[in-house]
Amino acid sequence: MIASLFTSSFLKxxxxxxxxxxxxxxxxxxNGIMCARPALRREWVGLSLSGWAIVLASVMALLAIVLINLREWRSDMDASxxxxxxxxxxxxGVLSAFAxxxxxxxxxxVPDCA
Incomplete structure (x- = not known):
């Protein structure tokens, strides 16, 4: 039980x-794969497919950090x-979100494959 408590605390x-x-x-x-394969390059609303994937991945990562931090902040902790x-x-979490x-x-x- 102690090892699982350590693992969950470490991962949190x-x-x-x-x-x-x-x-x-x-x-x-x-982005490297998309730049290496010119046939895969597409644009939609002025942003490349690679750009949209980066924006989507960034939003998902930020959302995951926010949810974990909110859960951690609201958790009931009894020990000092x-x-x-x-x-x-x-x-x-805040430092990682900034990064x-x-x-x-x-x-x-910057252009995606410049």
């Missing part, structure tokens, strides 16, 4: 950076050391 604490890392790997690999874990989870936003901004500023 680092959920933001884990989501950010998955987002980072997805958007750069997807759990308060530290709560603040760290939310802090790492995700910074990764998504170039979609609107």
């Amino acid at each position: 604490l680092f959920s933001g950076p884990i989501i950010w890392a998955i987002h980072f790997l997805f958007i750069y690999s997807f 050391n759990r308060d530290f874990a709560r603040w760290m989870t939310v802090g790492l 995700i936003i910074l990764e998504a901004i170039p979609v609107f500023l």
Whole structure:
């Protein structure tokens, strides 16, 4: 039981950076594949398919971080050391959300396969 409590606490604490890392790997690999295959390049409403995928992945990642942080913030914690874990989870989530936003901004500023 202690190992499962540690694992769940660890995953909750680092959920933001884990989501950010998955987002980072997805958007750069997807954009690389789309740039390597010119036949797959399409545009819709002034944004390429790769750009839309990056925007969608960013919105989904941000939503996941917000939901995890809201759940963590509203959870009932009785021990005082759990308060530290709560603040760290939310802090790492906010930092990861900021990193995700910074990764998504170039979609609107730079051509996708320049």
